[in-house]
Amino acid sequence: MGPLIPNEIIPYEWNNIIAILIGIAFGFVLESSGFSSSRKLAGVFYGYDFAVLKVFFTAAVTAAIGLYYMDYLGYVNLGELYVQPTYLWGGIIGGAIMGVGFISAGFCPGTALTAVAIGKIDAIVYIVGIMIGVFIFAEAYSIFQPLYEGSYLGNITVVDYFGANPYWFIFGLTVVAVLAFFVTDIIRRRVKKVFY
Amino acid sequence: MSTNKLITPRYLFLSALIIVLAGGLVLLPKFEKQEGIAPELLLSNAISPERYISTDELADRIISNDPSILLIDVRDEASFNENTLPNSVNIPLDQLLNEDFEGYLDQAEYDVILFSNDSFKADQAWILCNRLDYKNLHVLKGGINEWFNTIINPKKPSENMPQTEYNLYSFRKAASMYFGVMYVDQVKKPDSKKAYVAPKKTTTTPKVVVPKKKKKKMPVEGGC
Numbered sequence: 001m002g003p004l005i006p007n008e009i010i011p012y013e014w015n016n017i018i019a020i021l022i023g024i025a026f027g028f029v030l031e032s033s034g035f036s037s038s039r040k041l042a043g044v045f046y047g048y049d050f051a052v053l054k055v056f057f058t059a060a061v062t063a064a065i066g067l068y069y070m071d072y073l074g075y076v077n078l079g080e081l082y083v084q085p086t087y088l089w090g091g092i093i094g095g096a097i098m099g100v101g102f103i104s105a106g107f108c109p110g111t112a113l114t115a116v117a118i119g120k121i122d123a124i125v126y127i128v129g130i131m132i133g134v135f136i137f138a139e140a141y142s143i144f145q146p147l148y149e150g151s152y153l154g155n156i157t158v159v160d161y162f163g164a165n166p167y168w169f170i171f172g173l174t175v176v177a178v179l180a181f182f183v184t185d186i187i188r189r190r191v192k193k194v195f196y
Numbered sequence: 197m198s199t200n201k202l203i204t205p206r207y208l209f210l211s212a213l214i215i216v217l218a219g220g221l222v223l224l225p226k227f228e229k230q231e232g233i234a235p236e237l238l239l240s241n242a243i244s245p246e247r248y249i250s251t252d253e254l255a256d257r258i259i260s261n262d263p264s265i266l267l268i269d270v271r272d273e274a275s276f277n278e279n280t281l282p283n284s285v286n287i288p289l290d291q292l293l294n295e296d297f298e299g300y301l302d303q304a305e306y307d308v309i310l311f312s313n314d315s316f317k318a319d320q321a322w323i324l325c326n327r328l329d330y331k332n333l334h335v336l337k338g339g340i341n342e343w344f345n346t347i348i349n350p351k352k353p354s355e356n357m358p359q360t361e362y363n364l365y366s367f368r369k370a371a372s373m374y375f376g377v378m379y380v381d382q383v384k385k386p387d388s389k390k391a392y393v394a395p396k397k398t399t400t401t402p403k404v405v406v407p408k409k410k411k412k413k414m415p416v417e418g419g420c
Contacts, residue, residue: 069217167224171222174214178214
């Protein structure tokens with residue numbers, strides 16, 4: 001939990017409790033902002049609602065800016081943050097499969113769970129589909145293993161890989177994000193309205 | 197959601213805010229972040245008993261030709277040329293961070309033993325090197341003065357002292373002979389045909405001969 005536990009402001013045992021509280025809050029906000037609706041989520045692919053793009057882009061940019069300010073002020077050591085390891089082709093192919101599932105079902109795994117929580121039947125079907133997929137993957141793991149563990153690049157970030165200046169990179173990303181927000185807003189106004 | 201106005205003031209404000217914040221990151225004056233180990237770790241190193249090595253232990257290791265010790269004299273060059281411990285390397289405290297000497301200090305093979313006249317300068321060198329996360333650093337407790345008082349010129353225990361004191365004394369006396377001190381009672385053996393000449397002045401002050409060695413040649417390692 002951010003700068004609080006490593007700096008011993010609150011004890012380590014609070015980790016799981018805080019995680020549950022954040023999870024509940026996250027699910028509540030997802031649901032209340034309409035993210036349990038597959039029509040809203042799928043809107044980003046059809047051009048009538050870009051809330052998904054805006055939310056995730058804003059989250060990434062806000063978190064990056066916040067983390068770098070905290071690193072600058074010495075509350076967080078960026079070098080100690082966990083970086084997800086990169087398996088290049090596994091990531092690309094898995095991302096493509098995830099995208100197809102996202103378009104066809106209108107959920108990502110997290111939002112599907114919030115939709116299950118409010119009793120949506122399509123979300124329940126979607127979760128069952130995830131379970132089947134997990135089962136197939138686990139049973140046929142030896143087939144997928146070379147892809148799953150291949151093209152390993154280590155725990156790298158974009159900044160590490162390209163040797164870029166992180167501050168300029170974040171600034172550029174922010175500008176791109178804001179431009180994307182306005183461009184998608186223009187697209188949204190031109191596309192036929194869908195009521196959902 | 198169904199606003200027809202492209203740029204609402206609210207959006208404009210938030211967009212401007214986020215760009216200003218990101219721009220602030222770029223424009224912030226950059227400073228060198230604290231290098232080296234965290235203060236907590238430094239403290240735990242500082243209070244660790246392994247920080248100091250006693251003169252007796254050092255003498256024992258020198259006499260047994262322990263290859264894993266590396267003696268570093270942090271006094272200035274004049275003092276080093278005057279007297280020092282055998283096989284020591286001179287790295288004056290003011291040149292401690294000189295890149296030429298990094299290979300001696302920043303390595304994992306040797307037990308580095310820092311010493312000065314007393315422990316004071318060696319302690320300072322120890323702190324500096326420890327902050328840079330150098331390993332296996334020790335300070336000779338009491339420095340050369342303590343070395344002289346215990347190894348070179350050991351004090352004879354009085355008769356009411358325990359046996360351990362006598363054992364320690366005999367060890368120190370033997371060690372001092374190893375380091376070149378001559379004792380009257382040892383030299384004056386009647387059947388001695390060696391060319392040893394007993395000192396003319398038969399005072400109890402032993403003569404100190406501290407052998408001086410050149411700098412040890414050692415490949416410079418580490419540094420990245």
